Amino acid sequence: MNTDLEYMGRALDLAILGKGHVAPNPMVGALIVSNKQIIGEGYHMAIGRPHAEVNAIQSVNDKTLLQKATMYVNLEPCNHTGLTPPCTDLILKHSIPRVVIGQKDPNPKVSGSGIERLKKRGVEVSCGIKETEALELNRRFNTFHGKKRPYIILKWAQSSDGYIDAVRKEGDPIQPNWITDEFCRRIVHKWRSEESAIMVGTETALKDNPKLNLRSWKGKNPLRIVVDQKLRLPKSLNLFDGSIPTLIYTSKSILGKSNTDCVQIDFEKGILDPILEDLYQRKVQSLIVEGGQKLLASFIDQELWDEARIFTGPVEFSDGVKAPEFNHTPLRKTTAGNSILEIFRNG
Secondary structure (H helix, E strand, O other): OOOHHHHHHHHHHHHHHHOOOOOOOOOOEEEEEEOOEEEEEEEOOOOOOOOHHHHHHHOOOOHHHHHHOEEEEEEOOOOOOOOOOOHHHHHHHOOOOEEEEEEOOOOOOOOOHHHHHHHHOOOEEEEOOOHHHHHHHOHHHHHHHHHOOOEEEEEEEEOOOOEEEOOOOOOOOOOOOOOOOHHHHHHHHHHHHOOOEEEEOHHHHHHHOOOOOOOOOOOOOOEEEEEOOOOOOOOOOHHHOOOOOEEEEEOOOOOOOOOEEEEEOOHHHOOHHHHHHHHHHOOOOEEEEOOOHHHHHHHHHOOOOOEEEEEEOOOOOOOOEEOOOOOOOOOEEEEEOOEEEEEEEOO
């Protein structure tokens, strides 16, 4: 027999279909059940497009069945007008008598008001069904609203002897010293497609000349970010080719150009807090940090990270730039291409 838990599991499965397309909105799936039969399904497909509840209701052929149905949705229905009207209005319009919810919305614009409105209008509401799974699915959205900063993912590759880069000599080509193989790089490009922004520091930009785009995966390129205190990076670098919106955090006051925005911060007072505050104001929900040892260490030392993803490849450098000190126990460890991939969570 189907249960609320099973139906909510289906709503979560629908929600994840929006991954990489809906930020800064949450991933939401909804289904409608009448007489133990699923009569409608939907999910939030993209920012600015109809919410999951709307798509689920529109998919129901016989709307009269809604008056005896239950809606399952992994996140509290919205109760405010944004790019789309409130979903609570539509639920009440069709007289849906019962709504089952995975988690309360952490967004202050909603935060329980959707549940309260439905209850006041006589709708039976159950909240907290598969709540752990719902919170996990939208951990970026929950962190953004709960901590007022992006969800932060640290990522690096290190050699088997603990270096993230070999010794660079004068005249060496400006390109990465690859530690992982092409399979691992495809994984990284998939990760990029799922996040809002990606950051590197000055040295990584100078030595590797990265594009920080998607070449091995389909999807939307993340916002590119580089920390360049003294604006010493040459504008010939790939980061400044104008193809993708790019942010430069610097100590200097200067106007950006060709799809590039310069943001002045006081480096003497520390860089992470003002950067994360600026990204929050820009509604950047998640950030991958692919910087070098110094930038990564600054996030680690200040405990400003939510996930870390570390590849350990088979190559040995013997000398070079040491990997960041990171004394944590992995949540998961697996083989990826020619490397070992460890996934960590902070808290």
